[in-house]
Amino acid sequence: MDDPKKIKCSLSFGSNLALIFLFLMGTTILYLSIWSPSYSLTNFPFFPFQREQLQPCQLPNSTAVEARQDKLELALAKASMENKTVIIAVVNRAYVDQDVKADTTMLDIFLDSFWLGEDTKKLVDHLLLVAVDQTAYDRCRFLRLNCFRLETDGVDFGGEKTFMSQDFIKMMWRRTLFLLEILKRGYSFIFTDMDVMWLRNPFERLSKNETEDLQISTDLFFGDPWKEDQFINTGFYYIRSNIKTIALFGKWYSMRDNSTGQKEQDVLRGLIKGGIIGRLGLNVRCLDTLYFSGFCQDSKDFRAVTTVHANCCKSITAKVTDLRAVLRDWKRFKEITSHKQFTIVNATETFRWTGHWRCWNSWSTGNKTKV
Numbered sequence: 626m627d628d629p630k631k632i633k634c635s636l637s638f639g640s641n642l643a644l645i646f647l648f649l650m651g652t653t654i655l656y657l658s659i660w661s662p663s664y665s666l667t668n669f670p671f672f673p674f675q676r677e678q679l680q681p682c683q684l685p686n687s688t689a690v691e692a693r694q695d696k697l698e699l700a701l702a703k704a705s706m707e708n709k710t711v712i713i714a715v716v717n718r719a720y721v722d723q724d725v726k727a728d729t730t731m732l733d734i735f736l737d738s739f740w741l742g743e744d745t746k747k748l749v750d751h752l753l754l755v756a757v758d759q760t761a762y763d764r765c766r767f768l769r770l771n772c773f774r775l776e777t778d779g780v781d782f783g784g785e786k787t788f789m790s791q792d793f794i795k796m797m798w799r800r801t802l803f804l805l806e807i808l809k810r811g812y813s814f815i816f817t818d819m820d821v822m823w824l825r826n827p828f829e830r831l832s833k834n835e836t837e838d839l840q841i842s843t844d845l846f847f848g849d850p851w852k853e854d855q856f857i858n859t860g861f862y863y864i865r866s867n868i869k870t871i872a873l874f875g876k877w878y879s880m881r882d883n884s885t886g887q888k889e890q891d892v893l894r895g896l897i898k899g900g901i902i903g904r905l906g907l908n909v910r911c912l913d914t915l916y917f918s919g920f921c922q923d924s925k926d927f928r929a930v931t932t933v934h935a936n937c938c939k940s941i942t943a944k945v946t947d948l949r950a951v952l953r954d955w956k957r958f959k960e961i962t963s964h965k966q967f968t969i970v971n972a973t974e975t976f977r978w979t980g981h982w983r984c985w986n987s988w989s990t991g992n993k994t995k996v
């Protein structure tokens with residue numbers, strides 16, 4: 626995957642001579658020492674295309690350069706913030722199809738949250754929807770969002786997947802491989818499941834400390850963000866692209882054939898339990914449910930809540946019902962706090978979420994489930 630970028634970067638210097646030269650020399654080290662004086666070999670010896678190195682490529686000038694950029698690169702560049710950060714969500718038909726009895730879809734509720742949230746509207750510009758089937762892609766394009774069609778040979782990822790079915794697991798692994806690819810291209814990202822409501826701008830709450838490689842949500846938070854044996858949840862996390870996180874995702878993906886019957890999230894938990902964080906020198910922060918909450922553990926404070934994930938829930942219809950209740954609660958909270966009366970201040974402290982009844986009951990009824 627290095628080659629297209631090497632070509633692209635070289636061409637943007639407008640000299641075929643440079644291109645040939647680079648290929649002849651063939652050594653990445655020399656390449657780096659020429660174009661990237663700031664590059665430190667001790668930092669990322671195997672990953673030449675870090676943020677700084679990519680700078681010259683971000684403004685492709687000639688059509689030749691553009692032709693060589695593949696679709697993913699274009700999609701990422703379009704959705705990216707200046708600091709090479711994107712928001713990634715994976716969408717399939719089950720999230721965009723409205724059946725006869727439904728009034729809305731998961732995708733619509735997800736987008737509603739960006740509209741109703743505080744300081745979240747602008748983030749839609751940086752959201753890249755990764756469609757795993759044609760219907761999802763069409764819907765995404767119809768809504769004029771940033772869309773990328775993830776092709777997979779031989780598998781129809783369209784329908785709602787029964788929890789832990791073969792296709793469900795296959796899709797999860799395809800997703801992991803795709804995310805690895807994004808990291809390799811030097812993009813950091815927030816990954817969000819579509820059943821996560823964005824009520825406030827998470828970038829305001831996430832640590833800006835560059836040494837933190839991965840900040841990941843939890844089902845239950847016990848107070849110590851650095852403890853390793855926690856119930857991490859891969860439904861929402863912020864990951865920085867670097868050699869260590871690429872190694873983590875590479876290892877994670879390499880486990881796919883050795884982990885029959887396990888969801889990729891459980892495989893990651895297993896890797897962490899096995900000490901991969903220490904081995905790779907990763908800095909992983911578990912996110913407090915006070916801010917990054919879910920149905921497993923509600924945020925205790927409406928004034929702090931940033932995201933709400935419909936975790937601990939088994940079907941899409943249950944999620945849709947209970948997430949709509951979350952948005953209603955949120956609107957009620959905003960309505961009350963918009964009146965500047967002091968007595969209200971106490972009301973906000975005691976503001977409570979509506980019970981997630983459909984989700985709580987979803988475990989006892991039927992098999993249909995999340996994707």
Ligand SMILES: *[C@@H]1O[C@H](CO)[C@@H](O)[C@H](O)[C@H]1NC(C)=O
Nearest residue numbers: 637638639684685686687688
């Ligand atoms: C690059 O683009 C800028 C503005 O689009 C133009 O002024 C400049 O001449 C271009 N350079 C080359 C080498 O094409």
Ligand SMILES: *[C@@H]1O[C@H](CO)[C@@H](O)[C@H](O)[C@H]1NC(C)=O
Nearest residue numbers: 706707708709710828829833
């Ligand atoms: C990237 O830029 C966005 C928008 O300016 C900002 O909110 C975010 O904190 C930045 N991310 C990092 C890691 O600096």
Ligand SMILES: *[C@@H]1O[C@H](CO)[C@@H](O)[C@H](O)[C@H]1NC(C)=O
Nearest residue numbers: 832833834835836837851908
């Ligand atoms: C970032 O985190 C590292 C390691 O946890 C710490 O040593 C450093 O002081 C932090 N930097 C800032 C600016 O907080």
Ligand SMILES: *[C@@H]1O[C@H](CO)[C@@H](O)[C@H](O)[C@H]1NC(C)=O
Nearest residue numbers: 876879880881882883884885
């Ligand atoms: C895969 O599983 C086998 C048997 O359980 C084990 O011996 C092997 O180390 C595993 N491979 C990896 C890469 O973990």
Ligand SMILES: *[C@@H]1O[C@H](CO)[C@@H](O)[C@H](O)[C@H]1NC(C)=O
Nearest residue numbers: 966967968969970971972974
């Ligand atoms: C707010 O609640 C605190 C206790 O939590 C109480 O002491 C205080 O009097 C309350 N203020 C008002 C304005 O009700």
Ligand SMILES: *[C@@H]1O[C@H](CO)[C@@H](O)[C@H](O)[C@H]1NC(C)=O
Nearest residue numbers: 787788790989990991992993
């Ligand atoms: C649950 O799944 C099993 C096997 O996958 C199936 O036989 C059963 O009918 C399903 N039950 C419901 C209520 O869908």
